[in-house]
Amino acid sequence: MMNVDLITPVNIPEMPQINHQQQLLLMGSCFAENMGKWLADGCFGALMNPYGILYNPVSIATALSEIISHKIYTNDDLFLFRELWHSKMHHGSFSTSSEAETLQQINSAIDETSSMIHGKLDRLLITFGTSYIYKDKENDKVVGNCHKRPESDFIRYRISVNDIVDIYIPLIKQLIGLNPGLKIIFTVSPIRHLRDGLIENQRSKATLLLAVSQLQDAFPAFVSYFPSYEIMMDELRDYRFYADDLNHPSNLAIQYLQNRFSASCFSDETRRIMQACQKIKKSLQHRPLYPDSAEYKCFLEKLILKINQLGEKYPYLESRFKASLL
Numbered sequence: 001m002m003n004v005d006l007i008t009p010v011n012i013p014e015m016p017q018i019n020h021q022q023q024l025l026l027m028g029s030c031f032a033e034n035m036g037k038w039l040a041d042g043c044f045g046a047l048m049n050p051y052g053i054l055y056n057p058v059s060i061a062t063a064l065s066e067i068i069s070h071k072i073y074t075n076d077d078l079f080l081f082r083e084l085w086h087s088k089m090h091h092g093s094f095s096t097s098s099e100a101e102t103l104q105q106i107n108s109a110i111d112e113t114s115s116m117i118h119g120k121l122d123r124l125l126i127t128f129g130t131s132y133i134y135k136d137k138e139n140d141k142v143v144g145n146c147h148k149r150p151e152s153d154f155i156r157y158r159i160s161v162n163d164i165v166d167i168y169i170p171l172i173k174q175l176i177g178l179n180p181g182l183k184i185i186f187t188v189s190p191i192r193h194l195r196d197g198l199i200e201n202q203r204s205k206a207t208l209l210l211a212v213s214q215l216q217d218a219f220p221a222f223v224s225y226f227p228s229y230e231i232m233m234d235e236l237r238d239y240r241f242y243a244d245d246l247n248h249p250s251n252l253a254i255q256y257l258q259n260r261f262s263a264s265c266f267s268d269e270t271r272r273i274m275q276a277c278q279k280i281k282k283s284l285q286h287r288p289l290y291p292d293s294a295e296y297k298c299f300l301e302k303l304i305l306k307i308n309q310l311g312e313k314y315p316y317l318e319s320r321f322k323a324s325l326l
Contacts, residue, residue, distance in 0.1 A: 010230045015264040016123065016183035020044055020273055021316050023120050025113065027063065028127030029055050030248075031189040031228060035125065038258050041281050042274035043317060047116060050109040051144060052091020055129035055189075057164045057211065059144040061171050063089060068174060070114045073106045075099060081147055088136060089144040121179045127228075129189040131207040132158050132196075158204060164211035165218075172219055184223050185265075186212045190232030190257065191248055205229060226264065228257050273317070276310055 018024065024046040026036040036048030051063040066089070078085045084095040085102040094109075096102045133142045134154040146154060176182055188208045192201045209229070216223045232241070232249060239246060241253040249257070262271060283303050288296040311318035 007235045010227050010234055012264045015224050018123055018265045019270045022122035023116055024123045025121055026125045027060050029129030029189040032127035034254055041278050043277035047113055050113040052093045054144050056133045057128050058133050058142045061167045067110055067113045068117060073103055086147045091145050092147060121182055124184045127187050127189050128208040130193045131204045161207055161210045165214045168215055169218055176222055185226055187226040188229040190228050231260055280306055
């Protein structure tokens with residue numbers, strides 16, 4: 001019987017290795033959010049989107065620069081819209097009805113992330129979503145989020161490859177200067193931006209891909225690329241790998257991408273640790289019908305024993321493991 005290949009596999013070049021002893025920072029679009037939650041469930045030392053979801057390269061670079069300089073947000077950086085206080089640079093998840101609370105959340109996230117960057121940051125994962133940006137007419141600055149303000153308040157356009165490269169070359173030099181062992185992994189979100197149609201989406205994604213290619217050429221020892229967009233387009237081109245909107249990846253597709261990332265970046269031991277953490281996390285989410293029963297108490301004792309055994313085998317994991325799962 002003839003062997004028939006049913007997919008066109010995407011070749012993934014050699015990637016930086018990731019393990020549980022490293023400090024990770026993920027920034028970017030919804031795909032970065034999915035990857036960050038997956039890594040957190042596996043007990044990696046990962047910080048995820050300290051500004052919330054950001055889609056375009058300019059906003060991500062601005063956020064990183066503000067984190068490096070340890071910017072302190074004040075009342076002047078917020079605006080009131082629809083009874084909530086917003087930051088033009090932050091996702092709506094930071095917006096609250098209290099000006100003080102919004103500032104506290106923003107500055108706390110910057111403080112934590114800045115400490116990591118100025119301390120020990122081993123891996124930076126950046127996911128670009130689109131090369132379209134929104135520039136606020138009021139101050140001529142690119143925003144991270146429009147917060148559903150009228151489109152007439154903004155100028156929207158697609159930035160060029162050179163625009164992205166010119167922003168990121170000095171930024172990457174600065175990051176490497178702070179953390180000489182840093183490895184940066186770029187990826188382009190597999191989620192298509194269909195507002196302008198498929199042709200413009202391809203042009204937008206192509207701009208991002210070409211920019212990352214030039215950054216790889218400029219920093220071959222520090223910059224890598226994980227082809228999540230290409231895997232989604234070529235290996236998972238069947239619509240059964242899409243959610244009901246026929247645009248976002250389905251849960252199955254996300255798991256497939258995570259497995260491809262794992263196979264490229266994790267050792268066998270790292271995968272075993274991650275799987276053990278995920279199993280314990282799943283057990284902790286169990287809601288018993290009879291929490292006072294002897295059976296459930298026995299279940300908890302066995303679970304605590306597994307946690308302690310994992311902590312004894314990997315002492316560097318213990319505090320992170322207990323903090324994230326208990």
